[in-house]
Amino acid sequence: MPHHSPHPPSTIPVIDISQPSHHVARHVLDAASTHGFLYIKNDGVTIPPDDIAAMFKLSNDFFHAPKEQKAEYAIHSAKAGGTNRGWVSMQGEALDPAGQKQGDPKEAFNIAPPQPTLQPLPAPFSSNTALITRFQTSCHALCTRILSLLGTALQVPDQQYFSTRHDHSHGHSGTILRMLYYPKTLMPGNEASEGATSIRAGAHSDYGSLTLLFRLPGQAGLELQTSAGWIPVPVNPNEEDMVEPPILVNIGDLLCYWTNGMLKSTVHRVTFSGGEERYSMAYFCHPLDDVELTAVPSRTIDEFGEKGKEELMSQKRRLGLSEHGSDEVITAKGHLDRRLKLTYGI
């Protein structure tokens, strides 16, 4: 067979993790180290499709509320419960500060895990806290299962190494559920730009350890960066044989550090033409604040050797870390604070 581009979109696998085994664990690790992206088959139980649909409905209602109402719960404000919580306005953040002049044309609303109750929320989130909490809990349960599979495949002696370090009952973390809204950007009467695509979320890698991404059928636009250029990540890669779209999972910066670059924190972005609005939801799973991101004890990583070095170095360059040397120990909180500073200037 002729050699094609290294990672055509169809090669991001859809993995069924309902029967965990060494084979399944290996499959998850392979995808995480080759692409940094994988799909998990939605078994209809782990994250109930009705909850996903209900969350999208809340998002739709919230983002269509008057601007003044949303602005009351501005990101980082006391009213919104503090740092990294609340509403991000259009162009309120730049995910690729070096590569873009203006902020991303999108809005967002960040919801932290209950501690033990949810942060102060505007309508309609405020009257749906049971749904939101259930959704967060099921997202976290899925992340824990994926982290356990990674522990198995990496042959970490303590197979719950990752999952216990993400256990919210043991402390605070940067975990955040983010509702995203990309409004129409076309002005009426400006049909000339109808077909023009624009960047709606700048090129970036995610800050946490794992991200779960929920999108709606027909609302494509996510692309990931490969050596062959930007490739699209479809909402549903196997339209015919699946009722529920699978859940997209990607590896964030922290798992890249933790595995000496074996797991890839792949750069991605969102582009589409401005004529339609788009919704997505991301569950950014983070380790507990004081977790140190030194390489985990793992035979698999030892055997992988220096092959992850380039991945790790390119990530450090992206974050402007290279000048601090490669031995600096970073904590989960230290890393998040650095990224938030770059994104928001706080």
Ligand SMILES: O=C(O)CCC(=O)C(=O)O
């Ligand atoms: O909206 C999307 O599809 C992706 C958003 C994203 O990558 C992010 O918010 O980190």
Ligand SMILES: [Fe+2]
């Ligand atoms: Fe992202």
